[in-house]
Amino acid sequence: MNAYVERVIEETKKKNADQPEFLQTVTEVLTSIAPVVDAHPEYEANALLERIVEPERQIMFRVAWTDDEGKPHVNRGYRIQFNGALGPYKGGLRFHPTVNLSILKFLGFEQIFKNSLTTLPIGGAKGGSDFDPHGKSDAEIMRFCQAFMTELQRHIGPSTDVPAGDIGVGGREIGYLFGQYRRIRDSWDNGVLTGKPLTYGGSLIRPEATGYGVLYYAQQVFAHENDDIKGKTFALSGYGNVAWGAAKKIAELGGKVVTISGHNGYVYDPEGIVTEEKINYLLEMRASKNANIRMYAEKFGCEFHEGEKPWGVKVDVAIPCAAQNEIGMKEAEQLVANGTKYYFEGANMPATNEAIEYLQSHGVIVGPAKAVNAGGVAVSALEMSQNSERLSWTSEEVDAKLYNIMKSIHDASAASAEEYGLGYDLVKGANIAGFQKVADAMMSQGLF
Secondary structure (H helix, E strand, C coil): CCHHHHHHHHHHHHHCCCCHHHHHHHHHHHHHCHHHHHHCHHHHHCCHHHHHCCCCEEEEEEEEEECCCCCEEEEEEEEEEEECCCCCEEEEEEECCCCCHHHHHHHHHHHHHHHHHCCCCCEEEEEEECCCCCCCCHHHHHHHHHHHHHHHCCCCECCCEEEECECCECHHHHHHHHHHHHHHHCCCCHHHCCCCCHHHCCCCCCCCHHHHHHHHHHHHHHHHCCCCCCCCEEEECCCCHHHHHHHHHHHHCCCEEEEEEECCEEEECCCCCCCHHHHHHHHHHHHCCCCCCHHHHHHHCCEEEECCCHHHCCCCEEECCCCCCCECHHHHHHHHHCCCCEEECCCCCCECHHHHHHHHHCCCEEECHHHHCCHHHHHHHHHHHHHHHCCCCCHHHHHHHHHHHHHHHHHHHHHHHHHCCCCCCHHHHHHHHHHHHHHHHHHHCCCC
């Protein structure tokens, strides 16, 4: 490994010893870009890597709100503005009890390079709270969002930082957040948040964008391999927006999704989640106050495997769409043993570094998260463009732009890997392509 890269990784580990998720992504990215660093000694001379692993700004704040019984609660709010070299900070807000500094720094660091790959002018950020929206009433969620935005509004704006949704933050929450922003700022800055409903500046295709983008990227890989999605079987985890959008597009392209999963197990549907009724039921199930993956199995009479993950099912393609590190060595070995040829990451960092290395070493083609799931943030950036122009594009226009962005991400990743003699390594290629653009911008701007 490049000595400079190794030193920065070790220094980062010492400074952030209690942040395993952040250290995981820093190690993965910096190890991948070693050939670029070898070719650019000026990076070490200017401490570029030390700068890029340190957020430009970390904001943590108290969020006090009152439940329907009048009882006060206090949560933590965060916004990690990681790197703004390419444009205003851009990245989602996550409301989930597992949210902490390590999770948000890992997501924000990944977001830098993901956003760079889209070729759109956006920097990298992430934020959220350890608030749990499950089981809360609409009124409680509204009061929490209003309290959260009362502080966050000081730090964001259409040309400064543009948050979006993530786990626990959908159109309802974005609406409550925007309403409070508008109330305080007395300004119609609807470009300050993305993922909005269509009635006040949202974009068509945004709910489907991440899942659609996964398949548009996959199409390029299949074309490279002289293969076809039609007739292939797919294992998906999760049943949120990413899995829903991916299932829609897979069915449209002639593939068959046979698994989805939740926190309590997975469903195996050998007939495939291919009908409009089944795909739409994912939305209905998610909207239920008592959402549970078992509901799908009961409705459509298929197998439910309690407490298990879907990666032992024999399929052609695996697409994790849930949370980080759901695939370790055990799951990677299952995928290889079952002959799975393609693995595309719809979720953020869903596998350990060791699992990815194992998959690649056994001939599985790996599409990494920062490339594969960039469709969501890409359409968010297109939403920003529409807001700036005070107009709305048709779904066909947005979809065509999304397809072209995902194709360019694949092509740039493949070209970068080829340039550095790495063959068709889409993991290292994505890291190199994303990093190079940010590094060039930072050097040009004086590395403040």
